[in-house]
Amino acid sequence: MFDTIQHEPVLSVQHLSKRFGPGCSSCDEQKLPSNICAACGTIWACKDMTFDLFQGEILGIVGESGSGKSTLMRCLHFEQEATRGAVYMRDYDQRSTDTLTISRQEKQYIKDHVLGLVYQNPWEGLRMDFSSGGNIAEKLIAADYRHVRTIDQRAEELLEKVDIPIERMSECPRYFSGGMQQRVQISKALANQPPLLFLDEVTTGLDLSVQAKVLDLIRMLQREFHVSILIVSHDLSVIRMLADRTMVLKDGDIIETGLTDQILEDPQHPYTQLLVQSLI
Amino acid sequence: MSPESSKRFRVSAYNFGFLDEGSKREIRRSTLKAVAIPGYQVPFASRELPIGKGWGTGGMQLSLSLAGSRDTIKVIDQGHDDSVNAVSIRHLIQSCTQVEMTRDSQAASLIQSRHRIPEIPLRKDQILILQVPQPDPLKKVESHEKKVKQLHADKDYKGMWLHLYEDISQWGDISISADYPSTAHERYLFAPSPLPRWDVPKLNHSEALCLLGAGREKKIYAIPPHTQVTPLAFDDVPFTTENFGKASCKNCGADNVYLDEFIDDETGQKTYSCSDTGYCHQRMAERRIQ
Numbered sequence: 001m002f003d004t005i006q007h008e009p010v011l012s013v014q015h016l017s018k019r020f021g022p023g024c025s026s027c028d029e030q031k032l033p034s035n036i037c038a039a040c041g042t043i044w045a046c047k048d049m050t051f052d053l054f055q056g057e058i059l060g061i062v063g064e065s066g067s068g069k070s071t072l073m074r075c076l077h078f079e080q081e082a083t084r085g086a087v088y089m090r091d092y093d094q095r096s097t098d099t100l101t102i103s104r105q106e107k108q109y110i111k112d113h114v115l116g117l118v119y120q121n122p123w124e125g126l127r128m129d130f131s132s133g134g135n136i137a138e139k140l141i142a143a144d145y146r147h148v149r150t151i152d153q154r155a156e157e158l159l160e161k162v163d164i165p166i167e168r169m170s171e172c173p174r175y176f177s178g179g180m181q182q183r184v185q186i187s188k189a190l191a192n193q194p195p196l197l198f199l200d201e202v203t204t205g206l207d208l209s210v211q212a213k214v215l216d217l218i219r220m221l222q223r224e225f226h227v228s229i230l231i232v233s234h235d236l237s238v239i240r241m242l243a244d245r246t247m248v249l250k251d252g253d254i255i256e257t258g259l260t261d262q263i264l265e266d267p268q269h270p271y272t273q274l275l276v277q278s279l280i
Numbered sequence: 281m282s283p284e285s286s287k288r289f290r291v292s293a294y295n296f297g298f299l300d301e302g303s304k305r306e307i308r309r310s311t312l313k314a315v316a317i318p319g320y321q322v323p324f325a326s327r328e329l330p331i332g333k334g335w336g337t338g339g340m341q342l343s344l345s346l347a348g349s350r351d352t353i354k355v356i357d358q359g360h361d362d363s364v365n366a367v368s369i370r371h372l373i374q375s376c377t378q379v380e381m382t383r384d385s386q387a388a389s390l391i392q393s394r395h396r397i398p399e400i401p402l403r404k405d406q407i408l409i410l411q412v413p414q415p416d417p418l419k420k421v422e423s424h425e426k427k428v429k430q431l432h433a434d435k436d437y438k439g440m441w442l443h444l445y446e447d448i449s450q451w452g453d454i455s456i457s458a459d460y461p462s463t464a465h466e467r468y469l470f471a472p473s474p475l476p477r478w479d480v481p482k483l484n485h486s487e488a489l490c491l492l493g494a495g496r497e498k499k500i501y502a503i504p505p506h507t508q509v510t511p512l513a514f515d516d517v518p519f520t521t522e523n524f525g526k527a528s529c530k531n532c533g534a535d536n537v538y539l540d541e542f543i544d545d546e547t548g549q550k551t552y553s554c555s556d557t558g559y560c561h562q563r564m565a566e567r568r569i570q
Contacts, residue, residue, distance in 0.1 A: 108434045127442075134446045141441040147515045148448055170449070 016085030060243030116189030179210030319464025337495025
């Protein structure tokens with residue numbers, strides 16, 4: 001698995017911080033004991049996060065709820081504006097511009113061409129009243145596909161890959177089971193083969209057999225397309241199965257980073273030790 | 281006051297062109313901005329008029345703010361010069377400006393129209409004013425005004441494309457017959473009034489300035505001369521205009537024009553005539569001379 005990893009980062013995040021609240025002179029995020037400033041009540045959801053993601057790599061992000069996992073993901077997908085920091089992407093302009101500073105139109109371009117995001121809740125990532133084929137078409141159209149026949153073929157191909165019968169292609173995801181919705185969402189995110197994929201708790205809330213199917217799918221995708229994946233989960237077994245490297249978050253800080261095996265077998269930080277020991 | 285006199289609308293009490301000069305200036309200011317940004321919907325302070333909103337008040341305000349004493353004005357309703365809407369608007373414009381009115385599209389300097397563009401190509405010294413009921417094409421796919429504005433700003437039109445795609449996968453073709461979504465200069469998506477598809481290519485690189493006004497929705501937008509107007513279309517499902525086959529106008533014999541279809545109640549026979557009555561009358565007059 002590791003020989004596909006190259007040394008040039010696909011995504012490079014530097015000193016990223018996200019604040020909810022006004023902020024004050026006393027809340028310098030790096031000195032706060034937790035992620036809430038006692039003086040002004042401001043919450044620092046992400047504090048000075050720096051990391052790289054490499055080609056073909058799956059980077060796991062674990063942490064308890066409120067540790068800043070989803071906020072980080074949303075900042076990277078431009079849904080929330082980061083307070084400080086810089087994000088560089090190889091597939092935007094060879095990492096020469098900080099993508100947090102570019103115009104909304106350029107950010108939209110990145111979302112449509114470079115990124116794919118799968119939300120925990122399929123209702124956020126899908127248009128429930130459009131057909132599943134139409135949902136996949138939306139991502140393709142966003143990525144400048146303008147040939148109906150090609151779009152149809154690609155949608156069929158993708159739905160087949162995620163085990164959704166072609167005859168249900170014209171049905172709305174509203175009428176699908178949760179697992180099926182999630183698989184449609186994944187195929188939508190992947191439709192235009194974006195080099196970067198963000199997965200936010202994709203298997204949470206799914207039953208075990210469906211979970212296994214979705215995990216298999218992600219592994220297969222990574223093997224076939226060498227997508228670089230950032231996967232957020234609070235489920236350590238998902239991380240163990242998928243991630244090459246893992247980052248542990250707590251109170252908006254990255255408290256430990258390393259190879260997944262290393263983190264799980266020999267955790268250094270007290271919180272990571274607690275986390276690993278809590279694994280049933 | 282007797283009931284009779286209170287009903288009568290005394291035009292003499294009003295300024296030239298019904299609207300006061302301040303209102304006209306505000307409308308012209310919005311118009312200038314609209315011309316500067318082709319296809320962009322400029323909000324404006326839509327005035328009350330003696331006709332109901334939704335009955336062409338956007339077009340009327342544009343006409344009244346632009347009309348000068350030397351103008352010649354033509355009013356069209358779905359191609360007709362003599363339908364009720366056209367007649368009452370023409371009457372109002374004339375009674376409060378006393379400008380010359382015409383049925384000949386080539387003699388007019390201002391043409392206010394509902395749903396049609398005259399068959400004879402317009403010149404650069406003419407202005408076409410279209411009445412618009414719903415100025416935003418994205419309202420079809422997103423109902424929140426705030427989100428729609430954001431989509432325009434981001435040039436995020438995938439919702440509209442998706443709408444067309446679903447149409448094709450459901451019906452095999454795009455089912456939109458009028459108001460076909462188009463882009464101005466590859467930037468803003470706009471609603472070309474509810475023009476039939478037939479008229480949309482006439483906007484592309486037109487010699488004349490085209491102004492579009494929506495009174496109820498309080499928006500003005502413009503397609504300035506020589507603007508590139510592109511109807512949204514997929515590579516393998518191109519944009520097409522209405523096809524009337526071999527049909528021609530029963531009155532003037534024209535065949536390369538937009539035709540209205542009539543069905544005889546008794547015989548069930550289909551006949552066609554020009555939708556642009558001004559053009560049709562002109563052709564018939566020429567024939568009589570010959």
